[in-house]
Amino acid sequence: MEGGVLCLPRSCEAAIRRHGEEAYPDEACGILIGRTVSRGVAVVEVRRARNLNTDRARDRYDLDPLDQLRAEEEAGLAGLAVVGFYHTHPDHPASASRTDANLAWPGYHYVICALAQGKPGDLRAWTFRDRGAEPRESRVEAEEGRSWRSRCASRPPYGG
Amino acid sequence: MAVKVRIPAPLRGLTGGRGEVDAAPGSVFEVLSGLDRSFAGIRSKICEESGEVRKYVRLFLNDEDVRSQGGLQAPVKDGDVLSIIPAIAGGCP
Numbered sequence: 224m225e226g227g228v229l230c231l232p233r234s235c236e237a238a239i240r241r242h243g244e245e246a247y248p249d250e251a252c253g254i255l256i257g258r259t260v261s262r263g264v265a266v267v268e269v270r271r272a273r274n275l276n277t278d279r280a281r282d283r284y285d286l287d288p289l290d291q292l293r294a295e296e297e298a299g300l301a302g303l304a305v306v307g308f309y310h311t312h313p314d315h316p317a318s319a320s321r322t323d324a325n326l327a328w329p330g331y332h333y334v335i336c337a338l339a340q341g342k343p344g345d346l347r348a349w350t351f352r353d354r355g356a357e358p359r360e361s362r363v364e365a366e367e368g369r370s371w372r373s374r375c376a377s378r379p380p381y382g383g
Numbered sequence: 384m385a386v387k388v389r390i391p392a393p394l395r396g397l398t399g400g401r402g403e404v405d406a407a408p409g410s411v412f413e414v415l416s417g418l419d420r421s422f423a424g425i426r427s428k429i430c431e432e433s434g435e436v437r438k439y440v441r442l443f444l445n446d447e448d449v450r451s452q453g454g455l456q457a458p459v460k461d462g463d464v465l466s467i468i469p470a471i472a473g474g475c476p
Contacts (some may be wrong), residue, residue: 296466305391320474323474326439
C-alpha cells in the first residue's frame, strides 16, 4: 500500500466506530493524535470534534477549527502531534470520495469508517500527495506497542 | 522573546520538520512575510497571490481567529502565538 503505515490501537478504532454509531445518520469526525515512528505513524489518542456543517451533516463534514487548534496545542505540550483525522461515511463505503480528495491535505492520514444502517463496517485509511490527488491507501495496523497502548483514549469534543 | 508560529503537518516540509518556529513581532502580514524569508514558499501556501488568506486556511492569534482581530493587519506582539490551521473537511460521495 502506498499510503504508508498507520498504527491504530484497537481501543482507538473502537472509539471511532462508537462515535460513528452515535452520530448516525450524520457524519462523525475527529482528530488523530500521535507521533511518527519507524514504520509510519502511530496514533495514541483519538478526539471527537464537532461537525460544523449542520446543513449537510449526513454527507459532509467541516471539522471545527477550534477543536483542531486545541488538539494541536495539547498534543504539542505532550510531545505529540496531530497526525490525521477521521470521519464516517453513513451508508457509503470507506473509500475516499472525490470530495474527500479535493479537500485533503498532504501530511495527514485520513481514517474513514463506513456505516451501514447505523452499524460500523469497514475502516480504512488514506493519504494524499496533494489536494485533489488520487488517494493512497494506508496499511492500518492494530498495535504499535504496549508502552503507549494504555494512553489511548477517546475524549469528548471540546466545550461539548 | 519572539512570536511563536505553529506549523501544521502539511507545511512542515518547508520548515525542516519543525512544528513551531520563532518570528519577529509586527502585523500578521509582517509575521508571515518574515516567515517566508526564513522558509521560502510558506506564505504562498497560506495566502493567495492577492495577499488574502486562502479559503482553506485559518489563522489563530492566541486562540482567536485573526479575522475577528483585524485580519492580516492584526498586531502580533512578543510572546503571542500564531497558529496556522488547515481546514479539514470532506464527505461522501
